[in-house]
Amino acid sequence: MIRAHTVEEVRAAEAALMATLPDGALMQRAAHGLANAVLGLLGGGYGRRVLLLVGSGDNGGDALYAGAVLARRGALVEAWLLSEAAHQPGLAALRAAGGRVRAPRAVAFDVVLDGIVGIGGRPGLRPDAEAALALVAGTPVVAVDTPSGVDVDTGATPGPHVRAELTVTFGTHKACHLVDPAALACGAVELVDIGLELPAAGIEALQAADVAALLPRPAPDAHKYTRGVVGVRAGSAAYPGAGLLSVAGASSGLAGMVRYDGDDAVCELIRAQHPEVVGPGRVQAWVVGSGSDTAAEPALRSAVDDGVPVVVDADALAFADLAHGRPAVLTPHAGELSRMLGVDREAIEAEPLAHARVAAERYATVVLLKGRHTVVARPDGTVRVSTTGTPWLATAGAGDVLGGLVGALLATGLDPFDAASVGSWLHGAAATLAAQRGPIVATDVAAALPDLLATLTTT
Template identity: 35%
Template sequence: MTAIEALDAAWMREHPLPDPGGSGKDGRGQVLVVGGEVELAGAAMLAGVAALRAGAGKLQLAVAQDAVAALSVALPEARVLSLPRDGPDSARGHWTRLTEQAGHCDALLVGPGMMDDDSGLAAGLLAASQAIVVDAGALKAVTDAPPRSARILTPNAGEMAGLLGVSREKVEADPLAAGTQAAERFGAVVVAKGATTHVIHPDGRAGRYAGGGPGLGVSGSGDVLAGLIVGLLARGACPFDAAAWGVFLHGEAGARLASRIGRLGYLAREISTEAPSILSSF
């Protein structure tokens, strides 16, 4: 492995994001977020808002049918699709529509608000997009999928343990080693989330971000991080840079909220609101 780089403001200046210039929304990419089951449809909304805050131009969400109307009103910036319920055979229309949309988007995020993949939805979507972020309940599908260099995985310690078939304690004892193993095994950029977050490329490159603070350990925070990353990916950033920038934005937003609101107590929905001003400082 090469030397671990600090993912700080200097690194961001040395690795600028693609300049959208005067392009409209089509020039900044289209994001599709898939995974909002009815009890957790808000997770997809958190991720989708974060993608827009990161500068993506167009957004679609796919959530449980019972949540479509509510999210269409709560997030009028997005087109909201209905998730297939029981697999491709029993929900052929919705399944086909979703895979077609996945194939047409610039970046796909699968997993926020997905508790499992019993229908095989995540597994079916892993090959549907050239640029894909895999999070939460969709991560299990990666174990049976062929490697893809444009894929970004965002596991926490428990999810990493499940991916590698080891104990959570082993992952927490050496998260960089676990992330490196996962990056090599799955041929993907891995964001090993924790108090210190590592971003690891399958070629051995690695970055470390240790800022942010304990307030980021709040329900929905991981959905926001995944949304920031997929938004940057849609804008044209390479997978490693999109992941590194997303981790940095997420952490710096937490630091700003901590100084203004308090170390603890700010909400996940507030994190992505800080992203535009942080981006504008570069």
């Protein structure tokens, strides 16, 4: 499990640890971890040209001490000081190791260390920092802790910011490492353990082992009804494929039975491709809304009246108030959430974490906000972020498959938060698996689920 903490939590943990350590010991831990990550990226240090962009405070100090380590490993290290308040002990260490302080100028480097702004800094960059970055445009950047200029706690990027190839963070992940759009600026993220004792995190990202532990497995005496029955009310004469894809996601094998209750023409398509799917009857969870057209509202009302968990997707999201306070998962993309909250789509894409939390509180249920890094929020503000997936997953019908998959997990007994976060992780991982053969469509994602699940349920 990846856990992300707030700046306030990190600062408190750092202060507690520093009280038990000699002066400077914590910064040395961070700097050596940073230097080792840079050496790994470069494939060694000897003869490499390294630039340090150094702002004020401890973040600049981390960069300076790491530069000293790299200089001792044979790198040619140069620092550009972007603040008069540069960390003086770190600066002395760099000079003692043979590093130089120079004025910004156009010259080639193998890597740039971004030590401009620390986690306590305000978003955005000063003009001098922008100008320095412009001089080395195209050079790989390693961000120290977080890319300078991003909003660390929200994942927003309201102003100019660094775009890194690698971010080396200390003690714990932060929201900006997981949540877009800031996560896009981080590149790969490497965590250096510096010994912090931290509280429970408000943001998590499931990993393969976590998903495997949460996946339902049949009991020795299981039968199709005890394994869970999921019902699908999706598709219409206008959008038959949506019903078919929802059923494909639900028919991953996780639930014991899938029922379809909807348009007769869609039913014929489903019977041709999924003969194991049966007709209406009692279920343990419903999936409602994908391509439902005018049937969305009555379908959702009926599902809610059954008193079982429900996935509310697509057309049914217009009536999401019917699921208020219920065991449900609402699955909007940014455009749908903009209509639900009365907020511009651009604002939601700029701060998906904040808006997913607002929606979960507003509807008093779990909200799965789809995106490159999908955000799953509970009403209490707890969040899981899915980091699996591939750009090829941006394809028509992929969300229909996701809704069916989450519904199947609900039917097996997972609570809405677990079902949504596990389903999102599986959906992205299945797309990545399918994309190994090239570009994909939504049916490829559903088809890849059994192979993916086999790797998780046999370990």
